[in-house]
Amino acid sequence: MSLPLETRIGAHRVPHVSPSSAILSPLAIGLATVLVAALLLSLPISLPIGAMYWDVVVFIDGGWRVLNGQTPSVDFFAPVGPLGYWLFAAGLEIFAKPQPLLLAQWMLLPVTLAGLLPVLVRIDRSSRTLALALLLPFLLFQLLPTNLEQFSSYPGFDGFGIYNRHGTQLLYVLMVALVFERRQRVLLFVIAWICAALFLSKITGFIAAGGLCAFAFAAGRVRLSTAVGALAAFAAVLAGLEATTGVVSAYLGDIASLVGMNEGVLISRFVQAASIHFGIFASGCLLFAALLFLDSRPIASTIGAAARHPLRAATWVALLDRNAVWLGVALLAGLFFETQNTGGQAFIFIWPVLVRIACDASRHSQRATVAVLVLVAAVAMPPFVNVLHRSARAVVGQLMYVKVPAQNLKALDSVTQRPEVIDRAAHMIDNYVAYPRTYEALAADGQLPIFSLYSELDFQAAWLMTANEAVDAIRAYETAHGVRFETIMNLNFVNPFPYALGRQGTPFIAIGADPFRAIPPPNARTIEAVRNTDLALLPLCPVTVANQTIQKIYAEGLRDHVAVPLSRCWTAYIRPGLIRGN
Known part of the structure; x- marks a missing residue:
C-alpha cells in the first residue's frame, strides 16, 4: 500500500510535534489571508484590464439582481449556479466599492477554507511541512485572478473563467480531504460541503467531484456510513433551498437548456482539452505509466489475489488505493472538467495527489525516486509558472498604466x-x-x-x-x-x-x-x-x-x-x- 506517511497521520501514530510558531500554522495563515483580502477589498485598488474582462460584469449583474430581490434561475437565466451571485451580492453589501474581479475571485475563500482548514489543522499536528505544502499552493491559486491560458500579448488580469477557477479550487479542497483525511466525520462534512458548493456553482465540477468521491469509496477511503451521511446532508441542503426559494428545480431546468444549446461530440472535446493542456496532461500520463511500471509486481500480485477472491473487499482496496490509480482518476476528472471550459486554472486539484506521490517516492530505488520527482515537477510546475508569471507581468506592467x-x-x-x-x-x-x-x-x-x-x-x-x-x-x-x-x-x-x-x-x-x-x-x-x-x-x-x-x-x-x-x-x-x- 502507498503513502505510509498519510496513513500514519490518519491513524494518529505519529507523536505530537509542537508547532514551531503559531503564526505559521495553517489556521493562522488561513485567517490572516481572509483578513488581508477583506482589507484589500475595502481599498481603492485598480487592476490592469485583461482579455474578455467583461465576464466579471456577469457577476455584477447577477449580484445586483440578488440585492434587488431576484433569485438566480428562478427570476433570471444564468450560465452557472446561484452560489457565485449570492456571494458576490454579499460582497457588494459588505464593501462600499470593491475591485469587482478581486471580489469575484476572493468571495469563495470562506467556503474553501471552511473545508480545507479542518483537514490541515490535524495534519499540522504531525507535519507542518506537509500542511503548508498543501495550503500555500492553494492560496496562490485562490488569490491570483489569473488563468493558465493567455489570450493577449499585453499583461492583464483575467475577468473570464472565474467560475472555472472556482470549480478547480473547490475540487482541490475535496482532493486534500479524500487523499489525506481519515476521520470519517470530517470527510462527511467536507464531501457534503464541497459537493453542495460545486453543485450550486459549476455543474461539471460537481460531476467530476462525484467521480472522485465514488473512487474514494471504492478505494476504501470513504466508509459506507460516511457516503450515506454525506449524501443525506447534501440532499438536505438542496431540499431546504428548494423549499424556500425553488432555486434547485429552476437551476436544473437551466442546466437542461444549456445542455440542449451546447450539444457536441464529447470525444472531440476530450481531445481538445488534452491538446490545450498538453504539457500537464502528457506529463501526468508519463508519471502514471512510471508508477505503474515501478509497482508492476505488487499490482500483478494484487490482481491475481482479486481474481482468486473477487468478493474480498480488502483485495480491491489494496488494488485501487495506490498512487498510480489516484493519479489516473484525477487526470480523467480534470480532463472531463476542462472539456466544458474556456480558461481557468486547469488540473490544479491534482496537486494533493502529487504531494502524496512525492512523500512516497523514497521507497523506490534512488534512480526511480529521481525519475518520479522529476515527473511530479513536470506535472506541478506549468500551473505555478503560468499563473505566477502572468500575474507578475500584470502587476509590474500596471506601474506604467493609466485608468x-x-x-x-x-x-x-x-x-x-x-x-x-x-x-x-x-x-x-x-x-x-x-x-x-x-x-x-x-x-x-x-x-x-x-x-x-x-x-x-x-x-x-x-x-x-x-x-x-x-x-x-x-x-x-x-x-x-x-x-x-x-x-x-x-x-x-x-x-x-x-x-x-x-x-x-x-x-x-x-x-x-x-x-x-x-x-x-x-x-x-x-x-x-x-x-x-x-x-x-x-x-x-x-x-x-x-x-x-x-x-x-x-x-x-x-x-x-x-x-x-x-x-x-x-x-x-x-x-x-x-x-x-x-
Whole structure:
C-alpha cells in the first residue's frame, strides 16, 4: 500500500510535534489571508484590464439582481449556479466599492477554507511541512485572478473563467480531504460541503467531484456510513433551498437548456482539452505509466489475489488505493472538467495527489525516486509558472498604466491599461461611429471586425468607455424628458446599467447573454417582461452579429418600443408609455 506517511497521520501514530510558531500554522495563515483580502477589498485598488474582462460584469449583474430581490434561475437565466451571485451580492453589501474581479475571485475563500482548514489543522499536528505544502499552493491559486491560458500579448488580469477557477479550487479542497483525511466525520462534512458548493456553482465540477468521491469509496477511503451521511446532508441542503426559494428545480431546468444549446461530440472535446493542456496532461500520463511500471509486481500480485477472491473487499482496496490509480482518476476528472471550459486554472486539484506521490517516492530505488520527482515537477510546475508569471507581468506592467475612463460605472472604473491601448480604444470608437456600414456589412456576413475581437484589450477598454458614455446619456435623457427608467435591459453580452444607475434588471432574461450558447428561446413570461421593460439599449460601437442576434431573440417583446438615438454609440428602445408621457 502507498503513502505510509498519510496513513500514519490518519491513524494518529505519529507523536505530537509542537508547532514551531503559531503564526505559521495553517489556521493562522488561513485567517490572516481572509483578513488581508477583506482589507484589500475595502481599498481603492485598480487592476490592469485583461482579455474578455467583461465576464466579471456577469457577476455584477447577477449580484445586483440578488440585492434587488431576484433569485438566480428562478427570476433570471444564468450560465452557472446561484452560489457565485449570492456571494458576490454579499460582497457588494459588505464593501462600499470593491475591485469587482478581486471580489469575484476572493468571495469563495470562506467556503474553501471552511473545508480545507479542518483537514490541515490535524495534519499540522504531525507535519507542518506537509500542511503548508498543501495550503500555500492553494492560496496562490485562490488569490491570483489569473488563468493558465493567455489570450493577449499585453499583461492583464483575467475577468473570464472565474467560475472555472472556482470549480478547480473547490475540487482541490475535496482532493486534500479524500487523499489525506481519515476521520470519517470530517470527510462527511467536507464531501457534503464541497459537493453542495460545486453543485450550486459549476455543474461539471460537481460531476467530476462525484467521480472522485465514488473512487474514494471504492478505494476504501470513504466508509459506507460516511457516503450515506454525506449524501443525506447534501440532499438536505438542496431540499431546504428548494423549499424556500425553488432555486434547485429552476437551476436544473437551466442546466437542461444549456445542455440542449451546447450539444457536441464529447470525444472531440476530450481531445481538445488534452491538446490545450498538453504539457500537464502528457506529463501526468508519463508519471502514471512510471508508477505503474515501478509497482508492476505488487499490482500483478494484487490482481491475481482479486481474481482468486473477487468478493474480498480488502483485495480491491489494496488494488485501487495506490498512487498510480489516484493519479489516473484525477487526470480523467480534470480532463472531463476542462472539456466544458474556456480558461481557468486547469488540473490544479491534482496537486494533493502529487504531494502524496512525492512523500512516497523514497521507497523506490534512488534512480526511480529521481525519475518520479522529476515527473511530479513536470506535472506541478506549468500551473505555478503560468499563473505566477502572468500575474507578475500584470502587476509590474500596471506601474506604467493609466485608468480607463469609466467613472460612471461605480466599481467597474477600477481598471487600468497602457495609455496607447486606451488611445487606440478612443480612436476605434470614432471609427465605429464614422463608418457604421463597414461593421454592418461584416455583421450581415456573420463576421466580427477581427476574429479575436473580445480578447482584444482595446475592445474591452472601448466597451467600458462607451458604457460610461451611455450612463451620461441616460441621465441626460431622463432630465430632459422628465422620465425615469426603472428597468433597464442591454442587448449585449453583459448589462452593467442597473448596477451603475441603481435600477432594476429585466427579470426572466439571460445574463451572460451569449446568443449562440446561453440564451434559451424566450417563453411568454420572458416576452412579457421584455415588453414591460422601460429601456432596452442596443450598442453600436461596433455593430456585431451577436448583438443583432440578441435583438432578434427578444424582438417580440420590443416590438412596440420606440427606437431613439441615445448617443453616438447607443440606440435606446423606450417603452411606449414613457414616450407618450413626454
